[in-house]
Amino acid sequence: MKVESQNFIPAAQIAILNPNIQEAVTTGTRNSYVKRNIAMSTPTLEHGEAMRQQAAEAKRRALRNLPDLLEKAEANMTANGMVVQWAQSGAEVCRLVVEIAKKHDVHLVAKSKSMVTEEVALNDVLEAEGMEVIETDLGEFIVQIGKTHPSHLLAPIIHMTKPEIRDLMVKELGMAPTDDAGEMTKFAQAYLRHYFLEADMGISGGNFILAETGSICLVTNEGNGRMCTTLPRVHIVIVGIEKVVESVKDYATLTQVLPRSGTGQVMTVYTHMINGPRQAGESDGPEFVYVILVDNGRTKVYETDYAEALACIRCGACQNACPVYRSTGGHAYGWVYAGPIGAVVTPLLVGLENASPLPQASSLCGACKQVCPVNIDIPRMLLELRHDLVERGETDKKWDIGLKLWAFGNQSPRLFQMGGAVARFGRNHVLKNNLPGPLGGWTDYRDFPAFAPKSFHQLWKERQAAKNNGGSSNG
Amino acid sequence: MENSSDRPSPQGKKVSLFVTCIVDMIYPDTGMSVVSILEHLGVQVDFPMAQTCCGQPAYNSGYHNEAKQVAIQFLKAFKDAEVIVTPSGSCAAMVLHEYPVLFEDDPQWQAEAQRIVSITWEFTEFLVEGLGVTDIKARLAQPATFAFHDACHGMRLLGLGKAARTLLGNVENATIADLNECEVCCGFGGLFSVKMPDISNAMLQKKVNNINASTASTIVTGDASCLTQMNGGLSRNGSTKKVRHIADVLAEGLTEERK
Numbered sequence: 001m002k003v004e005s006q007n008f009i010p011a012a013q014i015a016i017l018n019p020n021i022q023e024a025v026t027t028g029t030r031n032s033y034v035k036r037n038i039a040m041s042t043p044t045l046e047h048g049e050a051m052r053q054q055a056a057e058a059k060r061r062a063l064r065n066l067p068d069l070l071e072k073a074e075a076n077m078t079a080n081g082m083v084v085q086w087a088q089s090g091a092e093v094c095r096l097v098v099e100i101a102k103k104h105d106v107h108l109v110a111k112s113k114s115m116v117t118e119e120v121a122l123n124d125v126l127e128a129e130g131m132e133v134i135e136t137d138l139g140e141f142i143v144q145i146g147k148t149h150p151s152h153l154l155a156p157i158i159h160m161t162k163p164e165i166r167d168l169m170v171k172e173l174g175m176a177p178t179d180d181a182g183e184m185t186k187f188a189q190a191y192l193r194h195y196f197l198e199a200d201m202g203i204s205g206g207n208f209i210l211a212e213t214g215s216i217c218l219v220t221n222e223g224n225g226r227m228c229t230t231l232p233r234v235h236i237v238i239v240g241i242e243k244v245v246e247s248v249k250d251y252a253t254l255t256q257v258l259p260r261s262g263t264g265q266v267m268t269v270y271t272h273m274i275n276g277p278r279q280a281g282e283s284d285g286p287e288f289v290y291v292i293l294v295d296n297g298r299t300k301v302y303e304t305d306y307a308e309a310l311a312c313i314r315c316g317a318c319q320n321a322c323p324v325y326r327s328t329g330g331h332a333y334g335w336v337y338a339g340p341i342g343a344v345v346t347p348l349l350v351g352l353e354n355a356s357p358l359p360q361a362s363s364l365c366g367a368c369k370q371v372c373p374v375n376i377d378i379p380r381m382l383l384e385l386r387h388d389l390v391e392r393g394e395t396d397k398k399w400d401i402g403l404k405l406w407a408f409g410n411q412s413p414r415l416f417q418m419g420g421a422v423a424r425f426g427r428n429h430v431l432k433n434n435l436p437g438p439l440g441g442w443t444d445y446r447d448f449p450a451f452a453p454k455s456f457h458q459l460w461k462e463r464q465a466a467k468n469n470g471g472s473s474n475g
Numbered sequence: 476m477e478n479s480s481d482r483p484s485p486q487g488k489k490v491s492l493f494v495t496c497i498v499d500m501i502y503p504d505t506g507m508s509v510v511s512i513l514e515h516l517g518v519q520v521d522f523p524m525a526q527t528c529c530g531q532p533a534y535n536s537g538y539h540n541e542a543k544q545v546a547i548q549f550l551k552a553f554k555d556a557e558v559i560v561t562p563s564g565s566c567a568a569m570v571l572h573e574y575p576v577l578f579e580d581d582p583q584w585q586a587e588a589q590r591i592v593s594i595t596w597e598f599t600e601f602l603v604e605g606l607g608v609t610d611i612k613a614r615l616a617q618p619a620t621f622a623f624h625d626a627c628h629g630m631r632l633l634g635l636g637k638a639a640r641t642l643l644g645n646v647e648n649a650t651i652a653d654l655n656e657c658e659v660c661c662g663f664g665g666l667f668s669v670k671m672p673d674i675s676n677a678m679l680q681k682k683v684n685n686i687n688a689s690t691a692s693t694i695v696t697g698d699a700s701c702l703t704q705m706n707g708g709l710s711r712n713g714s715t716k717k718v719r720h721i722a723d724v725l726a727e728g729l730t731e732e733r734k
Binding site for chain 2: 009012013016026323324326327328359360361362363364365366367369370383385386387388389390391395399403404406407408409410411412413416420423424438439441442444445446447448449450451452454455456457458459460461
């Protein structure tokens with residue numbers, strides 16, 4: 001997917017001015033956030049915080065042993081009859097998939113939801129090779145017919161209102177107009193049915209790779225994942241290398257926090273544990289299962305101080321909790337991953353120079369860290385990325401100069417008080433309620449208060465003088 | 476999260492007030508409110524005149540060198556302090572959480588930074604957890620209804636919120652109401668509100684709507700910066716509601732004799 005993150009500020013402003021996006025994103029994120037809070041705390045879950053810490057440690061342990069676990073996973077998946085392949089780049093992922101498809105004479109591909117394939121823009125490549133590709137997750141299906149991109153990790157069309165979805169389905173699919181979400185879903189279900197039955201190849205992502213057993217775990221709510229991974233002759237799992245976990249035990253912890261954090265569900269409707277192709281005597285399942293382990297920049301992140309970002313289990317809780325994401329929606333972030341975790345991983349995966357506004361897109365309120373099921377310290381990483389921008393000299397010169405002057409003034413008590421006096425005069429007598437230059441955006445929307453006639457320094461000095469002269473302590 | 480048990484008890488010690496740069500210049504009366512409450516409780520208060528700012532504006536923008544220069548001035552200003560109290564969860568969090576990072580590999584200042592971290596308290600947590608005071612025996616002249624906005628850094632980095640509610644809850648004539656989404660950021664975020672004013676304002680408008688929908692006439696918070704953002708939005712939107720600092724509301728109750 002093309003990276004457009006440098007355009008974050010104007011794109012965000014467009015989203016803020018779009019009432020449909022505002023309504024849809026506000027409602028969608030709030031619902032999931034409220035449900036998440038209920039699902040992760042008493043009385044629903046007595047030890048939610050302990051479970052969060054346990055999940056965090058499970059992923060940290062997996063990251064610490066990542067190379068070993070990946071080799072173990074590869075060995076066990078191979079023993080289970082899966083063909084494991086490694087892809088260093090997005091282009092390599094696409095090349096491998098095309099090779100497999102050609103080998104098995106594939107014409108129709110049914111896809112289950114996968115963010116990694118968004119990263120590598122797989123659909124475009126397959127279509128260019130003459131294959132038909134159909135997204136079967138309802139949200140992704142709407143994204144596909146609308147020729148857009150998912151704007152949220154779990155809810156790809158969280159930015160759309162129901163009437164917008166209805167109109168799109170009427171226009172693109174010839175659906176009879178209805179405002180009933182159930183009817184719309186039924187229509188999509190019926191529409192997709194023959195694709196499931198006819199597809200030669202299914203593509204899915206993976207939520208966890210279990211090194212211990214060589215299994216791929218996939219959680220879904222719609223059942224489309226099960227169809228994509230069992231009906232077609234060939235199944236390809238495309239999964240990031242950071243998804244590997246050590247054991248069934250760790251998976252047991254993580255699979256509890258993932259749905260709770262994402263949608264507030266205690267468990268997802270479907271949980272698949274994929275252990276290889278159809279075995280002799282089994283009546284269903286694909287004949288071939290391929291697993292493509294995707295790097296695409298991840299080992300580079302692994303080598304940095306930001307490795308912790310790879311612990312993300314893509315639950316979307318940080319997006320739902322983030323007041324910035326709630327205001328801008330996901331598309332403004334300009335790549336696959338939006339919201340707080342997107343503001344961290346996008347610069348790490350596509351280069352800070354291609355996503356420099358994203359680390360600034362946060363008030364550092366900390367809501368993301370608070371809800372993160374694996375306790376990723378997103379605010380700290382945003383601070384570090386801001387520091388990297390300064391170190392690399394990729395900052396706006398007006399801030400370089402402004403903050404240097406500010407620091408100079410704040411190193412000296414005398415300059416600090418003089419600066420205060422100048423600011424007081426400027427605000428109270430010259431500028432009034434219109435802050436100058438780069439500060440002007442502030443007073444476009446809000447009133448800036450007058451400075452007090454006397455600073456606390458002055459008040460205290462007078463108070464002490466009065467005290468020394470025998471005045472009252474209230475002086 | 477900082478735990479009061481990590482820091483030695485501040486009881487009986489002289490307090491050095493870190494008033495914060497914004498209170499110093501815009502809300503000095505809030506600083507005086509803190510002084511009057513502390514003195515009312517028999518605490519000796521001192522104000523080191525060499526203080527400026529904690530350094531957070533530069534630090535949060537990624538300018539560690541500039542932040543450090545200002546933080547060193549903080550360490551110098553408070554070199555004789557036994558206990559530091561500040562009416563800001565955000566500035567307290569800067570000292571408690573970021574000074575250890577900022578001075579991590581600094582042989583000259585690391586020890587002093589650690590000492591400062593071990594004696595620094597946000598105002599409400601100082602009263603409740605430091606001094607063990609939950610009732611300052613205050614009374615408001617007129618009954619009034621308040622609601623709290625939980626300022627982000629205080630709430631999420633220091634675990635604040637309960638102390639301020641306890642203190643105000645024990646003020647006679649004060650009723651505490653709910654503020655919907657009281658834990659959601661007001662959109663200030665320091666220079667964030669300047670660098671991305673449109674997004675900051677979108678966040679602010681939601682806060683303004685929630686404040687207007689609250690039954691409370693006054694919103695109480697523990698940070699002058701968030702207060703500036705919220706009052707700026709309320710006044711621009713023609714709202715009659717006001718946001719006040721917890722110290723000012725508590726101090727107002729001290730002027731009345733409680734029966």
